[in-house]
Amino acid sequence: MTDYLLHVSVPLSLLLIILLLAQQYLLKPLGARTLYALWVAVPLLLLCAAITPLLPKVIEAGAILRYQVGIQQVAAAADDINWLFWLWLSGVMLCSGFLLLSYISSRAQFNRAVPLSGSIMPAYCRQADNSSGPYITGLITPRIVLPHDFFSRFDATQQQLILQHELTHWRRGDLHLNYLALVLVSLFWFNPLVWLAYRQYRHAQELACDALVTKDASKAERIAYGYALLSSTQQPSANWWPLTHHYGDFNTMKQRITQLQRQQGISKTAVLAVMALVVSATVLLQQPVMAGVSKTQQLAAVMRIEPRYPIQAAEQGISGYVQIKFDVDAQGKVSNASVVKSSPEKVFDKEALRALEQWQYTATGKVHKDQFVQLDFELDIVQAGIERVSVTPAAKKG
Structure with a gap:
């Protein structure tokens, strides 16, 4: 509220x-x-x-x-x-x-x-x-x-x-x-x-x-x-x-x-x-129009607030992830953040959004819409410097 x-x-x-x-x-x-x-x-x-x-x-x-x-x-x-x-x-x-x-x-x-x-x-x-x-x-x-x-x-x-x-x-x-x-x-x-x-x-x-x-x-x-x-x-x-x-x-x-x-x-x-x-x-302020912004232009996060691991999820040994879609304004501030997908649902959503809305990106002077990020909530910490590769089952051929 x-x-x-x-x-x-x-x-x-x-x-x-x-x-x-x-x-x-x-x-x-x-x-x-x-x-x-x-x-x-x-x-x-x-x-x-x-x-x-x-x-x-x-x-x-x-x-x-x-x-x-x-x-x-x-x-x-x-x-x-x-x-x-x-x-x-x-x-x-x-x-x-x-x-x-x-x-x-x-x-x-x-x-x-x-x-x-x-x-x-x-x-x-x-x-x-x-x-x-x-x-x-x-x-x-x-x-x-x-x-x-x-x-x-x-x-x-x-x-x-x-x-x-x-x-x-x-x-x-x-x-x-x-x-x-x-x-x-x-x-x-x-x-x-x-x-x-x-x-x-x-x-x-x-x-x-x-x-x-x-x-x-x-x-x-x-x-x-x-x-x-x-x-x-x-x-x-x-x-x-x-x-x-x-x-x-x-x-x-x-x-x-x-x-x-x-x-x-x-x-x-x-x-x-x-x-x-x-x-x-009001609609334009909530949904800023991008004009001439390259979709391939990459943004760099200059400040990231780490989400807090929910106590109940940690006690119950629950891991998961949250995928979030958001916009970055001309000053590099996050806006219009919304959950695209999460697993388990509703467990990590609130904390993920709370943290992401405080992130700061490079100020490019332009609006960057439809950025995506996935926050992985893991109980086992992977050491820094170790590359992580996600392997998913291949789709069955018809």
Whole structure:
């Protein structure tokens, strides 16, 4: 898991930087709704990065270099502990615990709030005993929490616009998209760009929701909506949790009010173009195209990490081999390593891949695809300098 996260961190970071710059400089020409839709590029990139290595590959025959792994490389049990994985998992657990606390708190606050079913308000609306809200939460059914002074602070028009704003979040699926975004934040908690991107994503979400709510509103309704936003800024929420929607600070509210004067639809062309670009770039990065690279050109390994002989295999006296297909990039780093054949199956695969992915080859400035190597896991060590020749039974003549 950590290998996948580290592998996609660089393209993910580049995409987040592009999206953050777009939020800063393209809001006026593209509009809030289009910029918000562009954030779907993030899960799309991660999905493509996960699926591309699983696509079938054509295995071409070629020379297979062989290296022997001896019993002296038996790993101690303590060495099998991947400290990087446990560090990452600890961060994931902390983030997950905070999100669970957020859900429990918002649920408890809704239960404490006063029901408004006897009024003109929907049954899923409740009034808090403090300045919390307005916000909407929920997983299966919507739950709207209104501040204690909701009916005195806002007039009838503002009340309807605020409720429409919260319900728009629910109808568009914003809450469930936020759950997905928070899962990604928890998985990539070690990347500061992810935290910054989540903040900007939520900001874009609010701007897009404002644009949709006021799409067909009159000038008077937009003015009333703007005053409602200002009023919400002057009366900050008593608390804020990541699973709820908050109206934002003064600078955020100022931009939201400014955007009410502009009414732009969503540019499907721009969104589809970005999606196609993300998919194409991800596939090309995962499957680099070789142009003019000679298949006969030989590579030299300048650094090889010896695999560790699995303890159980050594105790049971099991020998075997693993044949691996891999690519070498322009800098000589191994990528796209996959097991072609192994015997016994699955016994030495993990250790063979772990070691091979750390090998370093000569940097030729070109990509070398479809390299092959065989790692022989042997209990009896052959002395250095002794040539080894594999003899296989001849095929029977028909």
